[in-house]
Amino acid sequence: MSRPAGRRPRPRAARGASAVGRRFEVEVGPVAHGGHFVARLSDSDGGRVVFVRHALPGERVLLEITEGTEGDRFWRGDAVEVLSASADRVAAPCPYAGPGRCGGCDFQHVDLSAQRALKAAVVSEQLRRLAQLDVDVTVEAVPGDEDGLRWRTRQRYVELPGGGRAMRKHRSHDTVPVEECLLEAPAGPSYEVRGRRFQVADGGFWQVHPGAPEALVGAVLSALDPRPGERALDLYAGVGLFSRFLSDAVGPSGRVAAVEGDRAASALSEANCPGVLARAGDVASVLAGGLPPEWDQADVVVLDPPRAGAKRAVVEQVVARGPRAVAYVACDPAALARDVAIFGEHGYRLASLRAFDVFPMTSHVEVVAELVRADADLQ
CATH class of the missing domain: 2.40.50.140 (Nucleic acid-binding proteins)
Structure with missing residues (x-):
């Protein structure tokens, strides 16, 4: 992650x-x-x-x-x-939103429900164009979101000489002085999800919308339906958000392995997820030779790659392990659609898809796609 x-x-x-x-x-x-x-x-x-x-x-x-x-x-x-x-x-709620001003928000001039419809259209179009799939998409609000504002639990400003702070213009290093950002939450992030507490390094990755971890965990568990005794592989695992709940689901007779490129995050995943096998390193390289032989097979897999997506080398390592289900968590619809097409080449189909508005007022959207073997029984 x-x-x-x-x-x-x-x-x-x-x-x-x-x-x-x-x-x-x-x-x-x-x-x-x-x-x-x-x-x-x-x-x-x-x-x-x-x-x-x-x-x-x-x-x-x-x-x-x-x-x-x-x-x-x-x-x-x-x-x-x-x-x-x-x-x-609609009238943008923020005085810094608009042409030539702060570039942080794309859609402040759009009604919130219409923002979600626009994001759904983008996800659908990318799947149609890159994976040749016609999918009806609905973008869901996440817990705690009412007006699309005050959700960003981590915020970065440009410090101005002599005091004050600014945001950057779109696709520019130029700055716009601001007094406040209406997306900034009144409190910092909570690292507790479903009663489980997570350690996160200063500056380490964690979803910035307070409702996002709960929504994504729920969607991933629903897609995979992990069962006692199964082997679960968590790729781009971050500090172990999904690993922790996969471990609970597969129980003492099951196993979970978490692979993460950032070594500090990987070390924290060991502390956050007792009993989980954690490996730090490039995900494709670890899959190619950095796991014990027992991990040549896996029952379920979570993929939560960065914006560039998992790409072919990782997808092919995943399908080689023959999982019955894959939950792909994507922050970029184009990368997701490209990788779904690669899964399709290897006999996996898109079984379900959920999209979440974890970045209101921007064009960004988070998607959880469920992939299963094409010969699996249709639900």
Whole structure:
């Protein structure tokens, strides 16, 4: 469950004259992965696709180009004026949200239920495009969420010279001074889930929405239905959130192995999950030769990779162990869809999927996908 810090785009060599600052009137199309919407300029303006933030499907807006040159296939832009508004548009609760301001939130201008519908559309579209699957998706609220605000239990600010703090603009190192962030929770994270207490290192990964651990544990256990005596493999295990409850479910006659790339987190998983076999290291490498021979087979597997996904090497190591069920916890729908397609190549099908709004006001969504052998009885 370790998550790398977000990376800003690398500067690219210009491919012609800059289009930044140019304005166009457009009709906004569907939502796209990444918190923006697809628009196409008129033929007279070149017909180029522009990925637009701060808009909604069906709106007519005046957009301003924020990134792009004449030689680029597409441009990026902000909707700086709404000429015809969607019924789903609301006034952003935060004064720092909007074009040219803080880049932390993608959807503050969108009704909360509509935000979830947009996220569901993105998950469905990625599965259709990358895995050739038609899946109806509903994005669920998580426990304790009522208005999409005050949920972020860990927050980072940019400290300004002479005091004060700031947030960064979208895809930029530029800062916006802020007095407060409306996503920041009044208290820090609780490391207790279902009566179990977890040790987490300072700065170590833990879900930032207080309702997320409970929701994800429940979804994973429901998908896997771990049984006494089974072998459960927890990959990208973090400090052992899933391992702890898998261990409870398989009981003293079962076994759990937890593999995590971050050594500090792996060491804590041993303390958090007595009796669990913990291994630190690159997950693909550990699966290829870092576990005892008894782990050449597994009954159930949890995959909770970072944003880049598990990728082929890990998926093929998982299917080689012949699990009856895999619970894939994903924070990136595109990476999930790619990996679901790889599972499909090896005889596993998508049996169920649940999506959770653990990052309200942003475009991010957490998904738990259940994969089973294609020859398993359909439920």
